[in-house]
């Protein structure tokens with residue numbers, strides 16, 4: 001891969017270069033991460049795409065295959081990366097991630113501690129939130145997972161903002177070098193209550209902690225431990241409902257030709273002899289309806305603020 005200045009690599013207001021990571025977008029549920037390499041091609045059901053034709057184009061470009069098919073080349077933002085990364089563990093998704101960043105008050109310049117790293121889904125968003133002057137130190141006791149996460153952060157251009165270390169945070173706690181320095185701590189561990197006393201030592205006065213747990217029994221145990229050093233303890237479950245937006249045919253009950261009278265209520269309908277109303281025609285309309293396979297429960301997010309002395 002070409003060496004690119006990390007600050008430049010984080011900006012997507014530039015043209016695609018050889019060695020860049022791009023998200024090849026077919027549709028919202030069909031994307032993949034590809035590293036641009038000038039002698040390579042991408043082959044999919046739309047034909048063959050030459051990477052050499054991508055170089056020099058802005059992120060967001062529509063590019064064509066030998067058969068006239070097309071895909072979009074999007075920038076590898078944390079939002080898209082979360083959708084394409086390889087799952088080595090359970091991961092946090094966009095709804096939980098956005099809530100975490102907001103409630104932990106993570107802003108540019110913050111120092112954030114995280115454990116475990118897992119697949120680095122949350123880490124990527126934490127890094128973008130603290131950039132360009134902050135830092136995320138993330139810890140996982142699984143050496144191989146930590147190594148793969150490090151490789152991913154290199155690919156996404158975030159390695160200068162994220163440090164990955166192998167450490168048993170439940171057993172050893174966070175390293176003492178961070179005592180009193182962290183703005184925020186995030187825990188996604190099976191027994192978070194074991195790491196909470198150490199997290200408290202790491203936080204600055206007024207620092208914030210969040211612990212993600214799939215089961216409410218874990219939440220209760222964590223909350224008991226949090227009460228020793230934390231205040232403002234609150235647990236949330238973020239439930240997301242996704243709507244599918246698509247064009248479809250609808251009966252026009254309005255008596256007009258464009259199917260719209262400026263209100264959602266039909267008017268001027270033609271009545272049949274049996275008293276029912278006849279549709280005048282069908283019209284094309286954009287409809288939004290709840291997706292069948294919406295993701296429900298992911299986990300509970302418990303937030304707390306370090307008690308001031």
Ligand SMILES: C[S@@+](CC[C@H](N)C(=O)[O-])C[C@H]1O[C@@H](n2cnc3c(N)ncnc32)[C@H](O)[C@@H]1O
Nearest residue numbers: 092116118119120121122140141142168169170
């Ligand atoms: C569910 S994953 C974290 C996923 C991550 N939040 C993400 O969004 O990709 C939990 C991680 O915690 C790590 N882990 C479990 N126990 C640990 C411990 N005692 N110390 C450090 N890491 C631990 C596991 O190896 C695993 O990678």
